[in-house]
Amino acid sequence: MNFNTLLRHFREGTKNVFRNGWMSVASMLSIVVSLSLLGVALLLVLNLDRAADEVDRQVEISVYLNLDIQQADRDRVEQEIRDMPEVQELTFVSKEEGLEEMRETLGDAMVKGYEETGTNPLPDMYKVQVIEATTVPFVADKILALNDGRPEAPIYEVDYGKGTAEKLFQWTQTIRIVGLVLVIGLGVMAMFLIANTIKVTIIARRREIAIMKLVGATNRFIRWPFFIEGVLVGMTGSALTLAILLYAYSRVELAASSWKAALFTMIPLHEIWLWFSILILGLGFLIGAWGSTISIRKFLKV
């Protein structure tokens, strides 16, 4: 194939998009609808997953130390917790800081008495965050086990909101599964929608292909403009989808950011737009290329 012929294929492919006017519009719309469904589902699931993650992360283990703990014991416990592979972060909260926190949550009145008498009933403590939220109960047990075989137990109590935490994990797990099912379901639906559009196009094209073959066109010669036409329709459809989705997302993000009390935050657009664009445009390309290829394969055997 020489360069002129290649140019000719591009020209014909582009012209065909316009020649087939309504058919092109219909195919494009079907791609926009399917990709939008898929895109929305994907964004939804990603955000829910992140929300679930954030909620998970809010579950931390409180390790209360005994009041009469020695500095050396404290350092050893801290080191041992830090060395556990499941542990991500460990923060020391002294009894004074604990009191300060109490003031914030319960109010001045509660704390005043202690301050005036100079007594602080709170122990020193560690706040432990784990890498994988589901390991919280296990890690909590492991930390408590540090007391074993010590004459003077360094740890007074380990607490992680038993029960509530477990319920929360179940809930976030459910969200993840539902999201996955949603994405797969909509993906299958999108495929059916597109396959159907292709079927309609095929029937309209059957006669034309037969004529081209009678005039002596090779399969490759017929295929190229179809391919380019399909890719153009697919890419235009996906670009349109992308514009709609990104705009809508930015609006929702804006609205959500003013909503202070939120338990979690949305994924910022700038973090996802690049790969999301590549994904949607790539899908548009694939749908167009795949659609045009399979739609004419049948009729080339004339």
Next chain:
Amino acid sequence: MQDVWKTYPNGTHALQGVSLQIDRSEFVYVVGPSGAGKSTFMKLIYREEVPTKGQISVNGFNLGKLKQRNIPLLRRNIGVIFQDYRLLPKLTAYENVAFAMEVIEAPRKIMKKRVMEVLDLVGLKNKANREPAHLSGGEQQRVAIARAIVNNPSVIVADEPTGNLDPETSWGIMQLLDEINFRGTTIVMATHNKEIVNTMRKRVLAIENGHVVRDQLRGEYGYEF
């Protein structure tokens, strides 16, 4: 063509033992009742169908041994014309004719000149930019003829090219084909038009029931309906 048989998958014996030769620059009418096997005979020439048995050779291509991917090469040397024109509906007259030249990857400059030349020959130079839907039947058939001859094929196969046209338009088409034949192109034409066959006095092949029952030079139509 040597002892050619064609049986369709449904069991119809469309051709039964046809042997004949058509020479370069001949003009041959193929006549016979409906369902006799005329179209089948034509389809075998441009290899839309393959014979169940027997040998066919066209332009030095042995069709029995022709590979699938070489079929386009054969067809570029055969111009085909049909009763229903078979133009690409979304292309203009010019683009339809040019398509046949694009297929052989002709340089654009030569193509432009040649397409206008043949459109002029069939008398449609000033309607080059119309789509088939905006042309009359006779004009569409002229576009089809222009497309068939644009690459200077050695053979033209025409299956009832005047089947849908009124007598006057038919004569115009016949004159055109005669002229093309005069320039050295072999023409094989199936027809039911008695008047045309009897007036032109060319070789006539009569097919009935899948057999060649008559082969006359300067023949007549020979059927009365």
